[in-house]
Structures are given as structure tokens and as C-alpha cells.
Amino acid sequence: MKLNTLEGKVAIITGGGTGIGEAVADMFADHGAYVIITGRSLETILPVAERNNGTAIVCDVSKFEDVQKLFTKAQLINGNIDVLVNNAGIPGPVAPIAEVNVDQWKECAEINLFGAMYCMREAARVMCAQKSGSIINMSSLMGIEGYPMRSAYTATKFALVGMTEAVAREVGPNNVRVNVLLPGAVSGKNMNRILEHRAEAEGRPASEIERENYTDVAALKRWVDPKEVAKAALFYASDASSAITGDKMKVCCGRF
Numbered sequence: 001m002k003l004n005t006l007e008g009k010v011a012i013i014t015g016g017g018t019g020i021g022e023a024v025a026d027m028f029a030d031h032g033a034y035v036i037i038t039g040r041s042l043e044t045i046l047p048v049a050e051r052n053n054g055t056a057i058v059c060d061v062s063k064f065e066d067v068q069k070l071f072t073k074a075q076l077i078n079g080n081i082d083v084l085v086n087n088a089g090i091p092g093p094v095a096p097i098a099e100v101n102v103d104q105w106k107e108c109a110e111i112n113l114f115g116a117m118y119c120m121r122e123a124a125r126v127m128c129a130q131k132s133g134s135i136i137n138m139s140s141l142m143g144i145e146g147y148p149m150r151s152a153y154t155a156t157k158f159a160l161v162g163m164t165e166a167v168a169r170e171v172g173p174n175n176v177r178v179n180v181l182l183p184g185a186v187s188g189k190n191m192n193r194i195l196e197h198r199a200e201a202e203g204r205p206a207s208e209i210e211r212e213n214y215t216d217v218a219a220l221k222r223w224v225d226p227k228e229v230a231k232a233a234l235f236y237a238s239d240a241s242s243a244i245t246g247d248k249m250k251v252c253c254g255r256f
Contacts, residue, residue, distance in 0.1 A: 005238045007032035010077055012070070014061055014119060015088030017044030019188045020138065023226035024085050024233050025052055031234060033083065036074050061088045061115030062107075071122040080130050083237045084123040086116045086160075087138040091190060092152035094197040105152040112156035120167055120178075128174040135171075136236045137164050137180040138229075141252055144182060149201060161248055168246035177245035179236045184252025185214035187223035219254025 011028050015021040016037035025035045029052035037052075038059040039045040049056035055077070059070045074081050092108030093100050120135060127133025142150060143157030161180055168178040185191060191214075199206040215221055232251045235241050 005031040005234065005240075006083070009033045009082035009237070010036065010074065010080055011083035011085065011237065012036045012038065012074055012081060012119075012123075013085045013087060014038045014059070014115070016085075017041065017048055019190055020183065020186060020226045020229045021085070021087040022048050023230040024087065025049075025054070027227065027230040027234055028083070028085075028237065029054060031238075033237075034077060036070075036077075038070060039088070061119060062110040064118050067115070067118040067122055071126060075126060080132075081123060081126045082133055084119060084133070084135045085138065085233055085237075086119050086136065088112075088115055088119075089138065089156075091194050091197075092150065092156070094149050094194060094201055096149060097151050100151065108152035109156055112153070113159050116160055117163065120163065124167065124171050124176065127176040128171055131175050133171075133176045134237050134241075135167070135176065135178040136233050137161075137178070139164075139180045139182050139248070141182050141184050141250065141255060143180070144248070149198065164248065165246050172245055177236075177241070179241070179245060179247045179249070181229060181232055181236070182248055182250045182252065183229045184218065184224050184250070184255045186226055186229060188226060191223070217255055218252065219256070222253055224251055224253050 011033045013021050013025045016025045017039040025048050029035050035054035037045040037049040037056050040060050042058050045056040059066045089112040093104040137160045139160040140157040142154045143161045146154050164180040195206040198209050229251050
């Protein structure tokens with residue numbers, strides 16, 4: 001059923017071809033938004049854009065020039081950019097700090113942190129000029145609590161929370177809101193890969209790691225579904241959260 005919560009809005013979703021980004025794209029389109037799906041692979045993002053009557057734009061968010069071109073193209077649709085979902089990211093290396101691959105650590109920061117900053121910079125310029133907009137950053141529970149073997153990812157997600165609060169104060173006078181989501185363990189291919197890497201690094205079964213660290217420790221005793229994160233993003237994108245900015249929301253099935 002198509003709703004009109006975001007009718008007439010233009011929304012950019014980075015990393016929109018899979019997982020949470022894909023779920024957000026589908027939900028925003030179902031609620032009336034014109035969605036712009038970005039990612040590094042056209043093969044991944046095009047099907048999502050096509051089924052939602054949106055636009056696919058190849059963009060590597062770690063490259064500032066790519067991000068600038070993305071926002072220039074997006075503005076051509078109807079002049080406005082109403083929502084940015086800063087979702088693009090990678091898990092980064094899974095290893096103790098004493099053994100971590102430094103190049104992989106840097107790559108994680110370049111995509112998860114600098115990529116998000118580039119998008120926030122361009123979105124803020126457009127949204128402040130039009131005196132409206134909503135920026136939604138995708139952090140993680142690891143953005144408020146450090147996690148072993150994940151120093152790169154944790155660092156970038158902590159930084160996103162801080163950037164959200166700082167930028168919310170900057171752009172608020174121009175009626176632009178900035179909020180951040182903190183998903184817990186979200187089911188999907190990305191989490192499966194992380195479990196495999198942890199199992200190899202820790203020398204124990206993935207099923208054991210899953211129970212101890214992800215499902216049994218949650219009050220609801222299960223994974224988060226990507227669609228559940230998309231529902232929270234929809235709240236921040238819509239007028240239902242018109243007085244909310246600088247906020248962070250856990251979507252974690254109760255992993256306290």
C-alpha cells in the first residue's frame with residue numbers, strides 16, 4: 001500500500017543497493033518519496049532504483065568529487081534535496097588492534113567517516129539554502145559502546161554520533177534536522193560475513209558467537225530485520241519527528 005508520508009520529497013540513500021539501504025529505499029518509495037540510490041556498483045543499485053521508479057547514481061562516497069557530482073545530479077530532479085540517509089559503510093577489519101591491517105583500518109575510516117562527512121557537507125549546503133531537510137546518519141550500537149576486534153568500525157561509528165550532535169546545532173537555525181540511528185545486530189549477508197571472520201579469528205563456531213554476542217543478549221532474543229531500521233529512518237525523515245534533532249535512537253531488539 002502506497003502512503004504519502006514523504007510525498008514530493010527527494011531522498012538520497014547511500015549504500016542503497018543492499019541490506020538496510022535497500023530496505024530504506026523501498027520504504028521511502030512506498031511512502032511517496034523519489035529515491036536516489038547510490039553505491040559503487042551499478043549492478044547492485046539499479047534494480048532497487050528501477051522497481052521504485054527512482055534513479056541510480058554510481059558514487060564512491062570516499063571520493064569527494066563523486067559526492068559533489070551526486071548532489072549536483074540530485075538537485076536537477078526538482079531543485080530540492082529533502083532527505084539524506086548516510087548509510088554507506090563497510091565492516092572494516094575484524095582483528096585485535098595489535099594485529100590489525102593498517103590499510104584496511106584506513107579504508108574503513110575513509111568510507112564510514114569521511115564518506116559520511118562529505119555527504120553531510122553537501123547536504124547541509126543544499127538544505128540550509130532551501131531552509132528545510134532531514135539528515136539521517138547510520139551509526140551502530142558500536143557507536144556508543146566499544147567492541148573487541150572491531151576498533152576501526154567502532155571508531156567511525158562513535159564519530160558519526162558526535163558529528164550528528166555537532167552538525168544538528170549548526171544547521172538547526174535553517175530548519176534542517178540531523179539525527180542518528182544505532183542499529184543492533186541486523187540480519188543479512190553483512191552480518192554473516194562478520195560472523196565468519198570472527199569465527200576464524202577466535203577459533204570457535206559462528207553459531208556460538210551468534211548466541212553469545214547477538215541474539216541471546218537481546219531482550220527480544222532475535223536479530224533486527226532491515227525493515228525495522230527502515231521504519232525508524234522513516235520516522236526521522238517525516239514530519240512525525242519535526243521537533244527532533246541531534247537525537248540518537250537504538251534499533252536493537254533490546255541489547256542493553
